[in-house]
Amino acid sequence: ASFFAKKLSGSAQARASSDGGAAGSEGSSYLVPGATVATLLMLGALHARRLYDDKKVEEAREKGIEIEFQPDVKATFLRLLPLRSISRFWGFLTNVEVPVWMRPYLCRAWARAFHSNLEEAALPLEEYSSLQEFFVRALKEGSRPIDPDPKCLVSPVDGTILRCGELKAAGAMIEQVKGLSYSVYALLGASSFLPMVAGGKTNEDEVEKESVTEEERKKSWWRVSLASPKIRDPVSACPMKGLFYCVIYLRPGDYHRVHSPANWNVLSRRHFSGRLFPLNERATRTIRNLYVENERVVLEGLWQEGFMALAAIGATNIGSIELYIEPELRTNRPKKKLLQSETPEERFYEPEGVGIMSKKGDEMAVFNMG
C-alpha cells in the first residue's frame, strides 16, 4: 500500500513541479485515492484467500476430517511479533476519519470481503465516519429478535459455533481442536467461582452418590466454590453436573456487539491483559492455548439456573473490548512491564452479591478494532 501511495504521490509531485509549483498541494490529494485503491486491492486479495481457505476446510469436513493441532513455524514467529503495537496501530488507522464520498465504497469493500449484511446497518453508509465506526455499527430495530421462550438461553453474539457441550472431565477442560484442550480455570481465572466438586470424581454415578438435590446444589455451590478457593485443586476437581459451554467465533464481517444471553446478575469482571494472537481457524489449530493466552474480559454472575460466565476474547485485529456496564474499563493498553503479570485485574460490582442486572438481549459489550 505504501509503495502504491508513494508511486502516486511521486507522479503527482512530478506533475506539480512541471506546472511550476502552482499546484503543489495537489500532490497530497492523490494520496487518499491511492490509499483507497490499495485498500480495495488488499481487501480483494483477502477475500480471495478466504474463499480458498473456506473451500479447503469445507472439502476436509466433507471427507470427515476433523481439524487437528499442528504447530508450525509461523505460529512460533507470531510470538516474536509486537502484536499489541500492531493491533493498536491498526486501531489508529481504522479510526481515521474518511471523506464522506469515500465512506460507502470503504464500507461496501469491507462488506464484500467479509460477508457483512449492509442492509442491516442502522445508519446510511455515509454516516460512518471511519471503518471502526462502521465495524461497531448498531443494527436496525428488529434485526435480531430475541427468542421469547423463558426456558431457553440465547446466543450473545453473531458467529460460528466452534465447540459446545457439557463440562464433565476432571479439571473442566474444553477442546480447542482435536488433541489440544485448555482448562476452564485457565480461561476464567483461578479465583473463578465455577461450581466444582473436589476429589476428581469423573464418573457421573459417583457424583450422584453425593445425594445433592438440584435445589440444594444451587444454594451450596457458592459455599463449595468460595469456601476454600486457595485449597481447591482445579486439576483434580470435577465440574458439577449440568455445567455447559459454548465457544462462538466472530468473523471480521460479523456484527460485533455482545448481548446478554439471559436475565442474569453480573457479579464480577476479570481482565486478563494477555497477548493478542489472531483467532482465526488456522491460529486455532497452530497456536497452543490460544484462548487462555489472549487478552480477554470475563464476566461472571448468576442466572436462574445458577452459574454463568461470559469470556470475550480479543485478537490482533479486534483487540479491545468495551463494556457498557463499565465504560471506564480500558483494554489493549500498551504494556508498561516487560514481563506482564499473570494475575488478572478483578472488580466486584456493587451491591455485593447482587451486582449489575442484565436482561436477556441487552447490549453488554462491543469488540473494537485495534
Next chain:
Amino acid sequence: STVVLIFQAPMTESHEDDDPSGFRFCIKQGDRIRVGQALGRWKE
C-alpha cells in the same frame, strides 16, 4: 474475536437420550448463529 459462554443448566432426570426435561443444545459445531437465537432449551 471469540466468545466463550459457560453456564449451569437443568439436567435430565433420567439417562434416556430422548428425555426432553434437561438442557439440550439446539445448535451444533459449525452452525452459524445470530444474537437472540436459542443456543439451547429445557423443559421442566
